[in-house]
Amino acid sequence: MNEALQVKEERPDIRELTLAEFERAVVGSGERGFRARQVMGWVWGRGAKSFEAMSDVPTAFRNYLKCNFKLGGAPESAVARSHDGTRKLLVALGDGEAVESVIIPAGERTTLCISSQVGCAMGCEFCATALMGLRRNLAAGEILGQIQAARRYLDAGEELTNYVFMGMGEPLANYPRLARVLETMTADWGIGISPRRITVSTVGLVPGMERLLADFPTVNLAVSLHATTDELRDRIAPINRRYPLRELIEACRRLPLKRRNRITFEYVMLREVNDSASDARRLVRMLAPMRAKVNLIMFNPFPGAPFEGSERAAVEAFQAIIRQGNLTATIRESRGRDIAAACGQLYAERGARRD
Numbered sequence: 001m002n003e004a005l006q007v008k009e010e011r012p013d014i015r016e017l018t019l020a021e022f023e024r025a026v027v028g029s030g031e032r033g034f035r036a037r038q039v040m041g042w043v044w045g046r047g048a049k050s051f052e053a054m055s056d057v058p059t060a061f062r063n064y065l066k067c068n069f070k071l072g073g074a075p076e077s078a079v080a081r082s083h084d085g086t087r088k089l090l091v092a093l094g095d096g097e098a099v100e101s102v103i104i105p106a107g108e109r110t111t112l113c114i115s116s117q118v119g120c121a122m123g124c125e126f127c128a129t130a131l132m133g134l135r136r137n138l139a140a141g142e143i144l145g146q147i148q149a150a151r152r153y154l155d156a157g158e159e160l161t162n163y164v165f166m167g168m169g170e171p172l173a174n175y176p177r178l179a180r181v182l183e184t185m186t187a188d189w190g191i192g193i194s195p196r197r198i199t200v201s202t203v204g205l206v207p208g209m210e211r212l213l214a215d216f217p218t219v220n221l222a223v224s225l226h227a228t229t230d231e232l233r234d235r236i237a238p239i240n241r242r243y244p245l246r247e248l249i250e251a252c253r254r255l256p257l258k259r260r261n262r263i264t265f266e267y268v269m270l271r272e273v274n275d276s277a278s279d280a281r282r283l284v285r286m287l288a289p290m291r292a293k294v295n296l297i298m299f300n301p302f303p304g305a306p307f308e309g310s311e312r313a314a315v316e317a318f319q320a321i322i323r324q325g326n327l328t329a330t331i332r333e334s335r336g337r338d339i340a341a342a343c344g345q346l347y348a349e350r351g352a353r354r355d
């Protein structure tokens with residue numbers, strides 16, 4: 001090629017593409033299909049920051065890639081570190097918005113908590129992200145960019161082992177992008193993560209749950225339940241008016257779970273709101289016929305939150321009742337509260353927005 005390279009203005013970010021899509025473009029350009037896999041290997045396996053760096057790719061094809069695709073490295077980010085080892089990242093997006101992601105070490109595991117939207121439209125009364133409203137969906141590349149960003153803040157010898165979609169946003173309200181992300185995360189041409197190490201948490205968007213498990217049968221599902229009556233759930237998690245408890249629980253019962261899989265039900269413990277013995281007994285009756293486990297979450301306060309967390313004794317009494325009902329019940333301790341990185345405290349604002 002002698003002429004100057006014609007770099008297209010509007011070129012897709014390669015992180016947005018699945019292998020099949022990229023292969024079509026590659027073959028369309030006259031190159032052989034196997035080059036697509038080779039390039040994806042550079043992007044996801046070796047973390048190449050430019051097409052130039054792909055030394056075993058022919059120069060002419062590298063030029064084609066440069067003109068037709070973008071390849072961003074890890075996005076810009078800043079980090080705050082908790083005394084418990086939790087790290088909260090503020091990850092910058094191209095348009096001046098930002099999202100938060102959290103690295104949570106616990107024993108042998110290091111979990112990355114990923115955001116799926118800027119803000120959230122679900123309006124849960126106990127969650128700080130709800131106060132932002134929904135600003136926009138994240139693109140697949142922006143969701144995956146959080147993994148690239150997080151890798152920069154790992155300690156020596158530390159590796160990400162688990163991934164939870166429990167950051168800002170409702171992942172199933174951004175399903176097309178989530179599906180792309182899950183494909184890239186789990187594919188051998190992508191990041192190659194076992195789907196068993198990935199959990200998608202939802203406030204209970206029934207059609208999305210069904211689709212997720214049809215498309216990714218071995219990904220773990222967590223459902224944010226938080227209440228055992230429609231009266232209360234309508235108020236604290238208003239999506240309940242669209243998918244009320246009976247419909248939600250019936251959908252959960254019908255989900256095609258793989259052999260060893262169980263659905264996790266998350267339940268944030270709110271003092272004198274949902275933490276009584278009768279709440280616990282109703283929860284057992286609701287979940288007992290299912291392969292379910294319950295994760296009791298300590299409430300994490302944020303400025304203006306209209307709730308208080310339950311007393312420790314109330315949480316333990318609640319846990320005991322669930323266990324007597326032959327369900328597994330764990331207590332999720334707060335992590336990273338000192339840096340407002342705990343569940344429900346994510347509210348990206350600091351310095352990242354330009355308006």
Ligand code: SAH
Pocket residue numbers: 122124126127128165166167168169170171201202203222223224266267268297298299300301302343344345
């Ligand atoms: N939208 C998804 C995922 C994000 S929230 C969902 O609703 O599941 C991840 C978990 O943190 C959810 O179970 C959510 O209900 C919980 N959470 C939200 N605010 C909280 C708070 N202030 N304290 C403790 N947990 C909270």
